[in-house]
Every structure is written in C-alpha cells, then in structure tokens.
Amino acid sequence: SSETDLQFRDPDAAHELADRLAALMDDIGESVSLMHVCGSHEQAIAKFGLRSMLPDGLSIRMGPGCPVCVTNMPEVDDAVALAEQGAIVATYGDMYRVPGTEGSLADASAAGADVEIVYSASEAVELAADNPGREVVFFATGFETTAAPTAAILAGGPPKNFSILSAHKYVPPAMEVVAELPDTDIDGFLAAGHAATITGYGLFEEFVDQYETPVVVGGFEPLDVLLGVERLLENIRDGEAGLENAYPRCVSREGNTAALETMWDVFETTSGEWRGIAEIPDANLVLREEYAEYDARTRFDVDPAVGDSDPLTEQCLCGDIMAGTADPDDCDLFGEECTPGNPVGACMVSSEGPCKIWQEYGGKP
Ligand code: SF4
Structure with missing residues (x-):
C-alpha cells in the first residue's frame, strides 16, 4: 500500500467513524441493509473485522462483485474445450481452478492440455508472440478494470495466432437485477472503486435515479469502506438517493475516457447468464463484429462435450x-x-x- 493508503488504516479514526455510524443508525431508527459490489470490499471487511464494528441493525451484504464467481459454467467449459482441442489457453490465476461442468482448466492441464497462468492481457499476447506455431486463446475475465486492458490489446493489433474467449462482465445491469430481486431489500450500494477508476462514478447516475437508492463509490482501505458507509447512512437518514464519490483520490466523475472509448470500440454488451444469479440483459461483454477475427468463438468450433456435473x-x-x-x-x-x-x-x-x-x-x- 502507498503511504496515502496507509493513512486510511488509522484505528482511532476507524473507531470515531464507527461511533458516527452508531449515531446515524440511532437517527434512522430502523435496520439498514447495504450492499457492496466488489470482492475487494469483502476482503477489507474480513481482513480488518469491520462487520464487528458496525452498530446493531446495520448489515453489509455481498453483491455480484466477484467476476470469477459469476462466470458461468459453460464459459469455463468452452475454455476447457479449447485447451483440450490443442490451443494454449492463457488465464488469470483466479480462473484456473474454477470448476466447469465436468472439470476446471487445472484438470485439463493435469490431463496434458496447455494452460498458462498470466497476470495481464499483454502477457497472453507475449505468449502468442513466443509460440507462433500455436493458437493462443486468452480466457478474458473480469469487469471493466480488466476489460479495458483486453480491449487495448485487441485495438493494438495482436499477433494473428492470438484470440480471446470473452467472459468479461459489466456491473451496472447486474446491480439493477439484484436491486429488483424480491428477496433483497437493499437501502444503499457501495460501488467498487476499481471499476469506477475506468468508468467514472457518473455511470451510476441512471441507477440512482431509477431505483431511488443511494450509491457511494468507495475505496478499499478500512477507512474508505467506513467512510462510504457513513455517506450512505447520511443519505438514508436524510431520505435522499444521492450519488457520491468517497474515493476521490482515485475516481473521477468521467473516469478514464480514453480507456472507455477503446473498450466500447472493441466490446458491446449482450445478455448472459451470471452463474447462479440470473440471465442478465446487457451484462456480458462480447467482441464487436469488427474484431470477430480475434474472437475464439468465431475462430474455433467450440463444442464442449459435457456430461453431468458433480x-x-x-x-x-x-x-x-x-x-x-x-x-x-x-x-x-x-x-x-x-x-x-x-x-x-x-x-x-x-x-x-x-x-x-x-x-x-x-x-x-
Ligand atoms: Fe461457497 Fe458452498 Fe459454493 Fe463452496 S459450495 S463455493 S462454500 S457456496
């Protein structure tokens, strides 16, 4: 962490904020459910024991903030099938052991397929450059934070033996689906700072208007999370549905416009199943027609022969x-x-x- 980030771990300030949350909950006078939409928020909450600091009646639920977790089994099955068909499949480490219907990429690798763990889309491209006689398929997962770099790679003209299997996802439509689920009654959303560095926090304006639910973009240090929660509770106390940026050291209203432009040049949204949640309109990112030559689904006949799941x-x-x-x-x-x-x-x-x-x-x- 940088020095600035470490300032956001000060225990005294955290306790002061916790007292402030308790006072806000007294003013509100009823229970409040908030939802974060980011695995890194859950990490911070767990690592620093933040739930134990929350006043009674205030809960922070988890939302669809883990792109690997919502990657659908057939998407994994496609990656496994491509590896079994002889392509080198490059994947982020997080995806390696995610079970498909019958097995994971790790299982395919154990059975002799070529599966390589990479840390970035550009490493996958290097792999293609180093293996000119082989097809290299990058199993591209993640939200806008990783979709933008994938798009930049494709826009830059990668080697001809490189293609991607996109399982990239787009968060805002998933938030809408969750906001509409009958079993969830969410009073405010803590949106992910990472994705917002790319998209800008202005992206959530429509959501706030439509669902009349406050959204605060928050960072990932303990004080960032508590500050985000404080802002949400202030909105709820005042009966307002505001959109706020509690992570101004990294996030702007517009985001990274150049990266966004490239992302939308390369990708378009389509409807897709988020594992175990629902079919979500416009929440999957697929390659536009102009980039079809780099689309593994177009280039190969991906036809996974899957049996029964565990x-x-x-x-x-x-x-x-x-x-x-x-x-x-x-x-x-x-x-x-x-x-x-x-x-x-x-x-x-x-x-x-x-x-x-x-x-x-x-x-x-
Ligand atoms: Fe979590 Fe249960 Fe699924 Fe394991 S089986 S990932 S514990 S929900």
Whole structure:
C-alpha cells in the first residue's frame, strides 16, 4: 500500500467513524441493509473485522462483485474445450481452478492440455508472440478494470495466432437485477472503486435515479469502506438517493475516457447468464463484429462435450451469495466438503470470492 493508503488504516479514526455510524443508525431508527459490489470490499471487511464494528441493525451484504464467481459454467467449459482441442489457453490465476461442468482448466492441464497462468492481457499476447506455431486463446475475465486492458490489446493489433474467449462482465445491469430481486431489500450500494477508476462514478447516475437508492463509490482501505458507509447512512437518514464519490483520490466523475472509448470500440454488451444469479440483459461483454477475427468463438468450433456435473455443485449457494440473499456459512458445504484446497464452487476459488475470503479470515468476519 502507498503511504496515502496507509493513512486510511488509522484505528482511532476507524473507531470515531464507527461511533458516527452508531449515531446515524440511532437517527434512522430502523435496520439498514447495504450492499457492496466488489470482492475487494469483502476482503477489507474480513481482513480488518469491520462487520464487528458496525452498530446493531446495520448489515453489509455481498453483491455480484466477484467476476470469477459469476462466470458461468459453460464459459469455463468452452475454455476447457479449447485447451483440450490443442490451443494454449492463457488465464488469470483466479480462473484456473474454477470448476466447469465436468472439470476446471487445472484438470485439463493435469490431463496434458496447455494452460498458462498470466497476470495481464499483454502477457497472453507475449505468449502468442513466443509460440507462433500455436493458437493462443486468452480466457478474458473480469469487469471493466480488466476489460479495458483486453480491449487495448485487441485495438493494438495482436499477433494473428492470438484470440480471446470473452467472459468479461459489466456491473451496472447486474446491480439493477439484484436491486429488483424480491428477496433483497437493499437501502444503499457501495460501488467498487476499481471499476469506477475506468468508468467514472457518473455511470451510476441512471441507477440512482431509477431505483431511488443511494450509491457511494468507495475505496478499499478500512477507512474508505467506513467512510462510504457513513455517506450512505447520511443519505438514508436524510431520505435522499444521492450519488457520491468517497474515493476521490482515485475516481473521477468521467473516469478514464480514453480507456472507455477503446473498450466500447472493441466490446458491446449482450445478455448472459451470471452463474447462479440470473440471465442478465446487457451484462456480458462480447467482441464487436469488427474484431470477430480475434474472437475464439468465431475462430474455433467450440463444442464442449459435457456430461453431468458433480452432484455437490447442485448444493453450491455461490449464486445466492452473489445476489446478497445468502452468506457463505449458510452453505452446508462451507469449510466441510468445500475448502480452498478442494473447492466446489467459484466463490471458494477466487481471491475475490466470499467463501474463500471467509475461510481465509477464519469464518464469519
Ligand atoms: Fe459454493 Fe463452496 Fe461457497 Fe458452498 S462454500 S457456496 S459450495 S463455493
């Protein structure tokens, strides 16, 4: 962390903020449910024990903020099939062990397929440059934070043996779906600072107007999270649905306009299933026609022959957790049949996955 970030860990200031939250809750006089939409927020909450600092009646639920967790099984199946068909599949480490219907990329690798873990889209391109005789497919996952760099790579004209299998996702439509779920009654959203560095916080204006629910963009240090919560509670106390930026050291209203422009030049939205949540209109990013030559789905005949999934998968509550209607410890498999060493669902694999985070920090944070 930078020095500035460390200032946002001051315990005294955190306790003062916690007192302020308690006073705000007294003013509000009824229970409040907030939702964050970012795995990094859950990490901060778990790591610094922030839930234990919240006053009675205030809960922070998890939302669809882990892109790996909402990647649908057929998307993993496609990546596995491409690896089995002989392509080198490059993937972020978080995706490597996410189970598909029958197996993960890790399983494919163990069976002899070429699967390479990369840290960036540009590393995947280097892999293609280093292996001119092979097809390299980048299994591209993540929200705007990673979709923008993927787009920049494609706009830059990568080698001809490079293509992408896009599982990139776009958060705002998913927030709408979650806001409309009958079982969730969310009074305010803490939106992810990472994605907002690209999109700008102005992106949430429409959501705020339509759902009359406050949205605050927050950072990832403990004080950032508590400050975001404070702003949300102030809105709720005042009966307002405001849009605020509680992460001004990184986020602007407009975001990174050049990166955004490239992203929308390369990608367009389409409807897609978010694992265990719902079919969400306009929430998946696919390549535009102009970039079809780099689309693995166009270039190859991806036809995964999948059998039955592991029966345990049926019990996985990852989708409900991502929709804010369940917690990891509501799942019977949590910490028993499902552990980071032997994950049943994606929520136990990704470093942004709530089940993995709760396991890492010793249970309910
Ligand atoms: Fe799914 Fe495992 Fe989490 Fe249960 S503990 S919801 S099986 S990832």
